[in-house]
Amino acid sequence: MKFFKINLLPVLLFISATVFAQQTPAPEQTTPVTIVGATAHIGNGEVIKNSLIILEDGKIRTITDATSTKMPYRGTVIEAQGKHVYPGFIAPNSTLGLVEIDAVKQSDDEDELGEMLPHVRSIIAYNAESQVVESMRPNGVLIGQITPRGGRISGTSSIVQFDAWNWEDAVLKENDGLHINWPNTVRRGRWWQGEEPGIKPNDDYEKDLLKLSEFIRNAKAYLAGPRTDTNLPFEAMENVFAGNKRIYIHADAEKEIIDILAFKKEHDLKNVVLVGGYDAFKVADQLKENDIPVLVGRVHETPNLEDQDYDLPYKMAHLLNEKGLLVGLETSGGMERMNSRNLPFYAGTVVAFGADKEEALKMITSNTAKILGVDDQMGTLEVGKDATLFISEGDALDMRTNKLTKAYIQGRDISLESHQTELAKRYSEKFEKQEEK
Structure with missing residues (x-):
């Protein structure tokens, strides 16, 4: 019985850590990211409806109107037409x-x-x-x-x-x-x-x-x-x-x-x-x-x-x-x-x-x-500032449409999962299966 208790403890700790620990922080940005077509809310009152944003080395390197430039895309390209980009x-x-x-x-x-x-x-x-x-x-x-x-x-x-x-x-x-x-x-x-x-x-x-x-x-x-x-x-x-x-x-x-x-x-x-x-x-x-x-x-x-x-x-x-x-x-x-x-x-x-x-x-x-x-x-989407921003499917000030698809902190592609999102998915799947029956 003593042997069972000693070996069970690390197992329980591992399970607890797996279920409740925070996600591992994202690694440093190594590849440029180009976001194309989103409505960019600069954060200073300005809006670019069809934007081109390039993130590199943790900074915003380019932000401009995609229709007025022939600048080549770089690195990973995210097609974000119909979506919105905001500063963090x-x-x-x-x-x-x-x-x-x-x-x-x-x-x-x-x-x-x-x-x-x-x-x-x-x-x-x-x-x-x-x-x-x-x-x-x-x-x-x-x-x-x-x-x-x-x-x-x-x-x-x-x-x-x-x-x-x-x-x-x-x-x-x-x-x-x-x-x-x-x-x-x-x-x-x-x-x-x-x-x-x-x-x-x-x-x-x-x-x-x-x-x-x-x-x-x-x-x-x-x-x-x-x-x-x-x-x-x-x-x-x-x-x-x-x-x-x-x-x-x-x-x-x-x-x-x-x-x-x-x-x-x-x-x-x-x-x-x-x-x-x-x-x-x-x-x-x-x-x-x-x-x-x-x-x-x-x-x-x-x-x-x-x-x-x-x-x-x-x-x-x-x-x-x-x-x-x-x-x-x-x-x-x-x-x-x-x-x-x-x-x-x-x-x-x-x-x-x-x-x-x-x-x-x-x-x-x-x-x-x-x-x-x-x-x-x-605080704003401007060249030279930290690439701390996110992409939302809709208006981020409205709880019905604040649905993030990507988020970056200093150019690092961070996780949008949490204990709450995990529970939401878990129970959504449960009720979806019940409806299928």
């Missing part, structure tokens, strides 16, 4: 790869103990083999900003691509920005402390702001001094103050956003990005004046207040875009990791509630790339 979609402010199962603490690495944690780097906890990450690719979400949570200053995010062996292979831009959770102006009654339920003013709001300001001032004083004793949180602020990292401030209420503008000016902060920004439409002019872009909170939400338009979350991004702000879409909130695959359909909802389709596409491609500071690498 980018999911900012995401905890993908930091949590696999919420109820299993051992798989949860999104938060660290403490309040002021600028030295915490989310990238070292990123699990490139997450099954949730794998499920993004069939919808065209190929890139993400991996972001820590918790505390007043959560730490530093990094930008990754979603087909890698480990975080070192995945990273596209390491430590791109610092994340600050702005204090809330209101709070809910804490019943466990005998308080009345409901929303009420946060009496500690000013005190919390003072703590944040004190940290900023102390960090500047430390960096200007001899630094005889190493202080890691203060050291981590050096690139922030120099403007080499973006500062992502997570806030929603109108007063909070106005206070952020004052805070930015007081401490001479550069490259500030507003994340969430539920009331941003109320102060859009001030945000534009201060050149602050917005990563708009999840589109598929209900209004916060009873007297607000039922469709306010649906049209929020369009309202800000009309005001001339640089707008991207983010997906944080309940079930955020699983719902990140719906990013293109959030953009589709923005179209349904007023936005031009190519403008909405920019909110998950070029706009987001600009906000994250990686628009020199990705």
Whole structure:
């Protein structure tokens, strides 16, 4: 019996790995790829209806109108007439790869103990083999900003691509920005402390702001001094103050956003990005004046207040875009990791509630790339940029026609299979056989 148990274990482990492991990452591109005839959505508002795209050495080498050139095809030729080509979609402010199962603490690495944690780097906890990450690719979400949570200053995010062996292979831009959770102006009654339920003013709001300001001032004083004793949180602020990292401030209420503008000016902060920004439409002019872009909170939400338009979350991004702000879409909130695959359909909802389709596409491609500071690498289908793109049978912002046939990350022909697609095929075949009977 003992012999049976010892030999059964590796068999079970092998079966488990075979069934549940992520696909092997695609190898480097060695042969050019030519995509012919597809409608190319460049990601900057332009569309080429009959395109010729050549990918080589992981880069886009050619993109032009196929009817206006006699350029010879190269390498593998993909006839894509009637299909659409898009830049890979980018999911900012995401905890993908930091949590696999919420109820299993051992798989949860999104938060660290403490309040002021600028030295915490989310990238070292990123699990490139997450099954949730794998499920993004069939919808065209190929890139993400991996972001820590918790505390007043959560730490530093990094930008990754979603087909890698480990975080070192995945990273596209390491430590791109610092994340600050702005204090809330209101709070809910804490019943466990005998308080009345409901929303009420946060009496500690000013005190919390003072703590944040004190940290900023102390960090500047430390960096200007001899630094005889190493202080890691203060050291981590050096690139922030120099403007080499973006500062992502997570806030929603109108007063909070106005206070952020004052805070930015007081401490001479550069490259500030507003994340969430539920009331941003109320102060859009001030945000534009201060050149602050917005990563708009999840589109598929209900209004916060009873007297607000039922469709306010649906049209929020369009309202800000009309005001001339640089707008991207983010997906944080309940079930955020699983719902990140719906990013293109959030953009589709923005179209349904007023936005031009190519403008909405920019909110998950070029706009987001600009906000994250990686628009020199990705976000549009342009010569010299990474060949991170996909081919869809139809409109990728519509869940009925978002059906990918090919996807490339830096020119690598990646798998579009996942545990979910395997299950879908398995049960489709089951019911097809039953119908035949």
